[in-house]
Amino acid sequence: MIIGAFIHAPFEQPGLIEEWAKDRGHDFIKVNLYENETPPPPEMFDLLVLMGGPMGVYDEKEYPFLSFEKEYLKKALKSKPYLLGICLGAQLLAHSLGARIRKNLYPEVGFFPIYFNAQAQLSYPFKDFVKVRTKMAFHYHEDMFETPKNALRLARSEFCENQGFSFNHDKVIGLQYHWEVTPSIVSDILENTYNYTPQKSVQNKKTILKLAEEYEQEFRDNIYSLLFKLEELILK
Numbered sequence: 008m009i010i011g012a013f014i015h016a017p018f019e020q021p022g023l024i025e026e027w028a029k030d031r032g033h034d035f036i037k038v039n040l041y042e043n044e045t046p047p048p049p050e051m052f053d054l055l056v057l058m059g060g061p062m063g064v065y066d067e068k069e070y071p072f073l074s075f076e077k078e079y080l081k082k083a084l085k086s087k088p089y090l091l092g093i094c095l096g097a098q099l100l101a102h103s104l105g106a107r108i109r110k111n112l113y114p115e116v117g118f119f120p121i122y123f124n125a126q127a128q129l130s131y132p133f134k135d136f137v138k139v140r141t142k143m144a145f146h147y148h149e150d151m152f153e154t155p156k157n158a159l160r161l162a163r164s165e166f167c168e169n170q171g172f173s174f175n176h177d178k179v180i181g182l183q184y185h186w187e188v189t190p191s192i193v194s195d196i197l198e199n200t201y202n203y204t205p206q207k208s209v210q211n212k213k214t215i216l217k218l219a220e221e222y223e224q225e226f227r228d229n230i231y232s233l234l235f236k237l238e239e240l241i242l243k
Contacts, residue, residue: 013046121143152181
């Protein structure tokens with residue numbers, strides 16, 4: 008398989024996704040959009056991963072590469088690759104499918120559980136997660152996507168009603184939360200962007216760094232499970 012990853016900021020890397028891809032012997036191509044690198048055409052990829060970033064979907068003036076990316080995604084949605092978006096990447100996919108992106112009621116920063124719903128049973132990569140219902144995830148966002156029309160709404164959290172969606176028989180998946188992060192990636196994100204006052208929906212830096220270590224293996228198990236099932240769908 009050929010897997011691409013669109014990178015929006017140097018401190019938001021594919022982490023455990025890249026680790027899985029290399030473990031499986033897949034080609035993994037990172038495209039640094041923030042450096043205005045030009046990606047190959049979408050039909051070259053079997054899977055394209057859209058990473059997070061500190062910008063918002065509508066910040067094209069400050070980040071012109073977002074305009075290019077939105078046009079690219081219009082083509083990708085009609086082309087070959089499966090698409091997996093994380094945080095900003097999920098919002099970009101939802102936007103490309105006609106859904107609204109809006110401010111969440113609260114900033115959600117830190118480690119909080121997500122709750123899978125009954126619709127997740129209809130998604131092959133997520134049906135096993137429904138059996139346990141609740142999983143821990145890392146969150147770092149202020150915006151939220153609305154679930155696109157005709158998409159499955161997969162999960163929620165206490166502070167954000169839409170945490171995941173699947174569209175077109177799992178060909179397009181958007182996750183508001185992070186399972187791809189390692190402790191070093193979490194540390195880089197905090198170092199570059201953390202400017203919050205701790206509150207109910209925002210943990211302090213010390214707690215976040217401690218929990219990043221605690222949940223690294225669980226996150227690896229979760230994201231590997233998801234990627235193995237996507238691999239099955241892509242290669243069948």
